Amino acid sequence: MRKPDRKSIIEGHELRYEYLHYDDEGKVDSSYEALKGVDLDVKEGQFIAILGHNGSGKSTLARQLNALLIPTGGTLFVDGSDTRDESKVWLVRQAAGMVFQNPDNQIISSVVEEDVGFGPENMGVPTKEIWERVRKALTAVGMMEYRKSSPNRLSGGQKQRVAIAGVIAMRPKCIVLDEPTAMLDPGGRSEVVGTVRQLNREEGVTVILITHYMEEVIHADRVIVMDEGKVVMTGTPREIFSRVEDLKKIRLDVPQVTELAYMLKQSGVPLPDGILTIGELTEELGKLKGRK
Amino acid sequence: MEIRIENLSYIYGQGTAYEKKALDNISLTIHGGEFIGIIGHTGSGKSTLIQHLNGLNKATSGAIYVDGKNICEEGYSMRDLRFQVGLVFQYPEYQIFETTVLKDVCFGPKNQGLYSEDAEKQAREAMRMVGLDESYEQKSPFDLSGGQKRRVAIAGILAMKPKMLVLDEPTAGLDPKGRDEILGVLRDLHRKQEITVVLVSHSMDDVADYADRIIVLDKGKILYDDVPEKVFTHVKELEEVGLAAPQVTYIMKALRQEGWDVKDTVTTLPEARDQILKELGAGAAFAGRSQDGLTGGKADD
Amino acid sequence: MLKDITLGQYYPGNSIIHRLDPRVKLMGTMVFIVSLFAFGSVSAYLLATLAIAVVVTTSKIPLKYILKGLKPVFVLMLITVLFNLFLTPGRTVWKFWKLSITAEGIRFAIHMAVRLTYLIIGSSILTFTTTPNSLTDGLETGLGFLNVFHVPVHEIAMMMSIALRFIPILMDETDKIMRAQEARGADFHSGGLIRRVKAMVPLLVPLFVSAFRRANDLALAMESRGYHGGAGRTKMKPLVYRRRDVAAYIAMAVYLILMILLKFFVKIPVNIL
Numbered sequence: 125m126r127k128p129d130r131k132s133i134i135e136g137h138e139l140r141y142e143y144l145h146y147d148d149e150g151k152v153d154s155s156y157e158a159l160k161g162v163d164l165d166v167k168e169g170q171f172i173a174i175l176g177h178n179g180s181g182k183s184t185l186a187r188q189l190n191a192l193l194i195p196t197g198g199t200l201f202v203d204g205s206d207t208r209d210e211s212k213v214w215l216v217r218q219a220a221g222m223v224f225q226n227p228d229n230q231i232i233s234s235v236v237e238e239d240v241g242f243g244p245e246n247m248g249v250p251t252k253e254i255w256e257r258v259r260k261a262l263t264a265v266g267m268m269e270y271r272k273s274s275p276n277r278l279s280g281g282q283k284q285r286v287a288i289a290g291v292i293a294m295r296p297k298c299i300v301l302d303e304p305t306a307m308l309d310p311g312g313r314s315e316v317v318g319t320v321r322q323l324n325r326e327e328g329v330t331v332i333l334i335t336h337y338m339e340e341v342i343h344a345d346r347v348i349v350m351d352e353g354k355v356v357m358t359g360t361p362r363e364i365f366s367r368v369e370d371l372k373k374i375r376l377d378v379p380q381v382t383e384l385a386y387m388l389k390q391s392g393v394p395l396p397d398g399i400l401t402i403g404e405l406t407e408e409l410g411k412l413k414g415r416k
Numbered sequence: 417m418e419i420r421i422e423n424l425s426y427i428y429g430q431g432t433a434y435e436k437k438a439l440d441n442i443s444l445t446i447h448g449g450e451f452i453g454i455i456g457h458t459g460s461g462k463s464t465l466i467q468h469l470n471g472l473n474k475a476t477s478g479a480i481y482v483d484g485k486n487i488c489e490e491g492y493s494m495r496d497l498r499f500q501v502g503l504v505f506q507y508p509e510y511q512i513f514e515t516t517v518l519k520d521v522c523f524g525p526k527n528q529g530l531y532s533e534d535a536e537k538q539a540r541e542a543m544r545m546v547g548l549d550e551s552y553e554q555k556s557p558f559d560l561s562g563g564q565k566r567r568v569a570i571a572g573i574l575a576m577k578p579k580m581l582v583l584d585e586p587t588a589g590l591d592p593k594g595r596d597e598i599l600g601v602l603r604d605l606h607r608k609q610e611i612t613v614v615l616v617s618h619s620m621d622d623v624a625d626y627a628d629r630i631i632v633l634d635k636g637k638i639l640y641d642d643v644p645e646k647v648f649t650h651v652k653e654l655e656e657v658g659l660a661a662p663q664v665t666y667i668m669k670a671l672r673q674e675g676w677d678v679k680d681t682v683t684t685l686p687e688a689r690d691q692i693l694k695e696l697g698a699g700a701a702f703a704g705r706s707q708d709g710l711t712g713g714k715a716d717d
Numbered sequence: 718m719l720k721d722i723t724l725g726q727y728y729p730g731n732s733i734i735h736r737l738d739p740r741v742k743l744m745g746t747m748v749f750i751v752s753l754f755a756f757g758s759v760s761a762y763l764l765a766t767l768a769i770a771v772v773v774t775t776s777k778i779p780l781k782y783i784l785k786g787l788k789p790v791f792v793l794m795l796i797t798v799l800f801n802l803f804l805t806p807g808r809t810v811w812k813f814w815k816l817s818i819t820a821e822g823i824r825f826a827i828h829m830a831v832r833l834t835y836l837i838i839g840s841s842i843l844t845f846t847t848t849p850n851s852l853t854d855g856l857e858t859g860l861g862f863l864n865v866f867h868v869p870v871h872e873i874a875m876m877m878s879i880a881l882r883f884i885p886i887l888m889d890e891t892d893k894i895m896r897a898q899e900a901r902g903a904d905f906h907s908g909g910l911i912r913r914v915k916a917m918v919p920l921l922v923p924l925f926v927s928a929f930r931r932a933n934d935l936a937l938a939m940e941s942r943g944y945h946g947g948a949g950r951t952k953m954k955p956l957v958y959r960r961r962d963v964a965a966y967i968a969m970a971v972y973l974i975l976m977i978l979l980k981f982f983v984k985i986p987v988n989i990l
Contacts, residue, residue, distance in 0.1 A: 177591045178562055190941045214943055222941040225589075229934035232942075234850055234882045241953035246943035254953045276885050279458060290942065306589045309458050309618045311658050336591040375593040380621065380663035380685065387689045393696060402663070406670045412696060413676070472896050495902060503900040510890075511897040513922035523919065527902030558926070572901060 133203055133298050133330050134189060134220070136164035140197030141184050158184040160353035161198065166332065168297065171324045173341035173361075174334045175376060176350035182334045185350070186302040189332065191216040203297055218247065221291030223301040227283035227308075228275075236278075236286050237262065237271040243294035254293075261289040264327065265319050281312025285319055292323065298330035299323070305337060313337065338365075338377050342400050349376070366397035381405050417483055417500065417579040417612065419446040419469060424478035426464055426636075438464040440636040442478070446614065448579070451606050453627030453644075454616045457658035461636040462616050463506070466582045469614070470494075470501040499528055502578030506585045508569030509562065517543070517560075517568050518553040524576040535575075542575035543568075545609065546601050563594030567601065574605070580612040581605065587622065599626060624648065624662045624683035632659070645681040664688045728845040734776040735846045738962045739855025746843045748969050752976050753832045753839075760979045762831055768972055769838060778845050786841045787834065794833050802826040849881040851954075858956050871947030879935070887928060894923050 139162040147153040159181045166172055176182045187193040188200055191207045203219035205212035221243075224230045233239040237258050244254045262268045265285040275283055284304050291299055301320065305313040317333075317340050324331045333340065341347050347364045349357035351374045357364055364371070368378050368386040378386070385399040385408075393412065399405050426439040438461045446452060446469075456462045467473040468480060471487055471494040480487050487497060505511065514520035518539055525535035543552065546567040552560075557568050566586065573581065583602070587595040599622060605611045617623050623630055623644070630647045632640040634657040640647045648654070648661040651669065662683055668691070669680045678691045734742075753765060773780060787794075807821030844852070857874035864870055895905060898919045905916050 177593055187937075192937055192941055214945070217941055217943050222938075224934065224938055226931075226934055228886055229931045230938035232879065232882065232935070232939060234878070235848075238850060238953060242939075242944070243942040245950050245953055246945065248949045248951050251951060251953060251955055254951065258953070275882070294942065310620075310660065311457065375596070377592040381667055384664060384667060384685055384688055384692075387685060388692060391689065391693055393693070402667050402670050405667060406674055409671065409676075409692065409696075410674055467896065470900060472899060495904070498900055498902055505893065505897040505900065508897065510923050510927055511894055511901075511919075513919045513926075523898075523903075524901040527904070576902065 130167040130169060132165055132201075133168045134164060134166040134332075135201045136162060136185075136188075136195075136198065137200075138163065138198035139185065139188060139195050139200055141181075141188065141193060142196045158353055159188075159195075162350075162353070162355055164348070164355075166298070166330060168330055169324075169328050170345045171321070171331045171343065172333070173344035173347045174332065174350060175336065175338070175341060175347060175364075176334075177336065177375070179352075180350040181353040182350050183302050184353075186222070186300050186332070186334050189220050189298075189300050190222040192222075218294055219296055220298045220300055221294055221296035223284065223287050223291055223299065223304050225303040225306050227280050227287060230287050231275045231283060231290075234274055234276075235271075236267065236273050236275060239275065239286060240271075240289045240293050243290055247294060257293040257295070258289075261293040262286075264292055264323060265289045279312060280308045281315035284308065284312070284316045288316070288319060288323070292327075292329070296329070298332065300332045300334070302334050303336070304333075305335060305340065313340070336376070338379050342379070349374070362398040362400060364398075365400055417448050418481075419501075419580070420481040421445070421468070422479045422481070424465075424468065424480065425476050426461075426468070426473060427476045428464075430476065438636050439468075442636075442638055444631065444638065444641060446580070446612065448612055449610060450629060451602075451613045451627050452615065453623035453630045454614065454633060455618060455620065455623055455630060455659060456633035457618070460633040460657075462633050463584055464636075465633065466503065466584060466614065466616055469580075469582055470498045470503045472498075472503070499524075499576045500578055501580045501582060502573035502576055504570055504573050504581065504583040504586060506588055508572075508586075509557075509565035511572075512557045512565060512569060515556060516554050517548065517557050520557055520568060521571045521575050524572055528576060538577060539571070539575045542571040542573075545574055545605060546571045547597070561594075563590055563597055566590065566594070566598060570598070570601070578611070580614065582614040582616075584616045585618070586615070587617070587619065595622070602626065618659070620648075620660055620662045624665075632657075644683045648683050649681050726844065727848050728778050728782065730777055730846065732775055732777045732846070733961060734772060734842070736961065737846075737965055738956055738958055739847050739851045740859040740956060741958075741962045741965045742843050742847055743852075743855050743859055745965065745969055746839055748973060749839045750836055752973065753835055756976045756980055757828055757832075758980065761976055762835075764972070764975055764979060765835055769835065769842075772842055773838075776842060776846050778842070783838060783841060783845070787837055790833075790837055794830065797833060798826045798830050801829050850878060853878045853881070854954065854956060871950075875947075883928075883931065886931075887924070890927055891920070891924060894920055894927075 139159050140157065141159040143156045143158055144152045145154045145156070162181070162185060164185070174182050174185070184193060188195055188207065189202060191202070191213045194208055200207045202216045205215050205219070207216050231239050232242050240258045240261050241254050244257050249257065259268070262271055265288050267282060267285050267289060270278065270282065275286060278286065288299070305316050308316065320331055320333060321343055323329045333344065335341065342361050344361055347359060347361050348355055349364060349371070356374065357367065357370065365378055365382045368382065371378055379400065381402050382399055385395050385405055389395050395408050399408065421442055421444050424439055424442040425437065428436045428438050442465065454462050454465070464473060468475060475488055482497060482500070485492065487494070512520050514523065518536065521539035521542055522535045525538045530538065540550070548564070548567055548571060557565060560568065570586070586598050586602070590598065602613055602615065603626060606613045615623065615627060627644060630640065630642065630644050631638060632647060632654070639653070639657065640650065648665045651661045651665065654661060664685055665680065665683055668678050668682045668688055671678050671692070672680050676695055678695055682688045682691060749765070749768070752761070773783065802818055802822045803816050805819055805822035805825050807819035809817045809819050810823070811818045847855070853874045856877070857870055860870050899905070903916060903919055905913070905920070908916070
């Protein structure tokens with residue numbers, strides 16, 4: 125277990141966000157509340173996964189963490205800075221870096237290494253240090269050999285790793301990834317999730333991974349399930365996946381192994397809740413078979 | 417409708433520095449009424465292959481017979497072919513351009529030369545097939561959610577009344593709910609409308625659940641072409657080409673290694689459940705047991 | 718089609734020309750073009766030919782490749798030359814119907830042909846040997862003095878580099894959307910002008926929608942990575958002049974001096990043309 129007294133890096137209280145729709149005369153003609161009072165507390169070094177459908181409010185929440193959106197209600201502190209304070213906006217963005225869904229639309233330069241250097245350039249980091257940071261960041265995501273390549277020649281997974289490197293080069297305390305794998309094939313997905321886990325474990329970077337793929341959250345310290353702008357479940361992956369029925373109600377998946385265990389249980393097989401891996405299932409089934 | 421492909425090869429950018437053999441001597445037959453899954457790693461040639469089915473790509477060599485006629489020959493009407501073989505591209509919502517859903521879905525039938533009224537009738541039918549009721553007709557397609565837009569795009573193809581529907585990764589980027597909706601629509605189309613469905617995917621779970629025949633492509637060649645149970649017995653070979661079997665197949669393999677008498681060719685969850693229950697001596701035997709007895713059961717192993 | 722255009726594309730290499738500072742190459746191209754128009758004599762053209770031959774040889778770019786770049790602009794050149802040939806007033810040497818060719822016309826036409834060819838060769842050597850990024854860098858630094866006149870040089874350079882990054886992506890996308898609409902029976906290749914223009918709507922609307930979406934995404938991504946204009950920015954690859962760059966500037970100066978000397982001291986009679 126990790127130390128319980130770690131510092132909070134993100135503290136959100138009663139977060140709300142309302143999208144306003146304007147008519148032709150510039151008056152508000154409709155509004156839509158995407159976040160309806162969300163509390164969030166993330167400690168340094170944690171790996172947090174946020175699950176939910178499109179429209180559940182998870183992307184809105186992610187954008188608030190990076191001060192791209194400012195809460196219309198509630199308070200949000202990122203690394204001690206209030207995101208409403210305009211003078212701190214660059215501090216917030218540096219503390220919580222962000223990786224987006226579409227790999228093509230977040231790479232700015234036509235050369236990999238220059239793209240990774242973009243963030244540090246904006247921060248005014250001296251040239252020599254930029255090179256050092258770029259080298260480290262590309263090595264951390266395993267893309268060093270492609271540093272001279274054009275992003276257009278890379279696979280989706282590789283592009284996302286470049287995007288992650290671009291964020292790491294800014295030395296953030298926390299990375300927020302907003303559905304980074306939604307547009308990737310299975311190979312690309314495991315590439316990206318593997319990279320993120322490694323950064324969390326080896327570099328101690330706090331990770332907030334937003335996704336709708338259940339397999340990707342199994343290794344998280346804590347899973348937050350959102351639906352219709354609210355947090356509906358929170359707990360360890362095992363706790364969350366024990367509630368197969370609740371997840372199905374909001375039409376989220378569970379990994380096939382968890383689903384099979386659930387189906388067996390429904391048929392009367394006394395398996396424990398929240399089986400997450402094939403090893404766990406075969407072991408539990410083995411016990412049952414043995415006692416027959 | 418039957419499509420027979422014989423020794424099809426396709427080379428990209430022939431004569432340039434970027435020349436690449438995308439398809440290499442492919443032969444296969446698609447029969448009317450089938451539900452086929454085509455799987456392969458990115459760059460395996462699956463998208464290139466399906467664009468031959470409606471003549472968007474022209475074969476470098478080989479022949480494609482649609483109901484006995486070679487489409488590679490001079491004078492074959494590619495436009496008619498496109499109306500018979502409906503091709504839904506990856507992220508098809510990006511092709512939407514009209515101001516209302518109905519108008520956009522009408523684009524295909526109008527290109528077929530139908531009068532507005534008939535085109536609208538077909539468009540409405542197509543919208544029903546994908547589960548969009550009339551309240552959507554006058555909405556702007558750009559205001560819809562990702563999953564809904566995608567259904568509009570699929571309706572745009574269905575409105576042309578194709579006999580065969582070919583889809584390139586129709587669930588890419590959707591959340592589980594949107595994915596289930598789309599796959600449900602496809603299953604209905606196949607069962608109720610008897611449309612031949614060719615589904616390109618890299619989600620093994622989806623393909624295993626829905627298709628009755630799977631074609632695995634690798635580097636432009638056909639690696640396997642068989643029923644799912646048979647294809648997924650080649651777990652190792654699939655992994656070597658960057659693919660995997662559904663997780664349930666791995667579970668059954670693991671159980672088999674522990675000495676269980678289950679088939680490792682299982683590809684769907686209900687099958688797996690039934691086999692495990694059978695091995696455990698029927699579910700009923702457990703009905704009376706309490707869960708408490710289980711937690712300390714390590715000694716039983 | 719679009720992919721056949723070699724003009725303006727980078728030709729990878731490691732020659733000394735490739736390695737020169739982009740500012741030097743920009744300046745060199747400018748000097749060369751100015752010299753073509755300022756010194757229009759046979760001897761000046763001979764010197765220009767010599768200069769370009771030296772540069773092409775050192776750049777190690779096959780001549781065939783450079784000449785291929787001339788093809789797409791050939792029609793344009795032909796029109797210019799014909800205009801000059803027929804529409805220049807002067808001493809008529811040949812007359813046919815309402816068209817007449819004058820001696821001055823012939824001279825202008827030849828001048829124009831030579832200048833345009835050299836202009837295109839000269840500027841394509843610049844783009845062949847300079848990556849788009851370093852070209853943008855060169856423009857940004859080289860034209861930095863324009864900041865004084867409130868020209869947003871950094872922003873223009875940023876715009877250029879983003880455009881360079883997204884042109885291939887949007888070209889792919891155009892191809893994809895065209896195919897997708899063709900699968901719905903759209904026809905981009907037949908019919909009269911009005912029909913063809915109308916047929917573009919299903920292509921252009923999605924393309925614009927997509928371009929705007931990408932622009933929006935990119936703006937968010939840039940903002941989240943701390944981009945706030947050129948102020949306070951450092952550079953990962955600042956431009957530094959090296960010895961070869963100084964040498965190149967000297968060569969340029971020598972070229973100019975030679976041009977001037979030729980103009981005043983070497984008189985090849987013009988009427989040989």
